[in-house]
Amino acid sequence: MPAVAGAVARSASVAAVDNLPPSPPTQVRAIDVPADQGGAIEISWALSADDGPRFRGLGGTTAVGAGGPVAVYRDNGVDGYRVYRWLEDAGPQLIAEVAPGVAYHIDATVFNKVTYVYEVRVVDGPHEVGELILPGSSQDRARAAFALNNGGPPSAIPGWFDPSDDRIDFNDFFLFADHFGTIDGQAEYDPLYDLSPNSRIDFDDFFVFADNWRRRLGDNDLPGQ
16 A cells, blocks of 8 residues: 655754854944033944844744744844943943943933043843944044033923923922833933933932922023023
8 A cells, every 4th residue: 555645743943042242333422412501421323233133933833844834033133232431541330221223322420521431332141242442543532522511501400390380299200200210222211300310210310309399490490591
């Protein structure tokens, strides 16, 4: 009796192991934030070439015959970026962690007329990679900057978010609470609520807010006056 050919189901395990470090971010630039009263530097960079969607096998999927389907899932090619700041002869200081796909950060923790140098490293699992830059090169100079008072409007009392009244009250608290727990790089993050600048809205900011609770704005405190 002739043999009857049949489809054979088999289990195909697909394992994805990423042992390769990602490509570094490039074109790191640092500039003074314009139209402000100083105390802020904007850092920008070109995203890592690996910053984008990637597909990984789930493993344990069932394939029919030789050309069966293999289930996969999609994630981002890197975990994010870390921004470091150098001051004179001191070592690097981590000042921010930024989400994938974000190519800038504002450092609002600097002093005016002090030169700072910045480095941006991409992070992917155990890997942390920055661009190799020759000291004294144009790339090296581009990542150094200092903040200046550009004659922008004075800031209001920290914690005053609702312009419909002239005091810090529950309206401001609810606005602050909506952003609590966010970090730079997330869509909900807003530096307006980062009252103790560290690229995240946390209890440090809450304590600043609490110190100003119920304070009323005077005419000289209002922005633009």
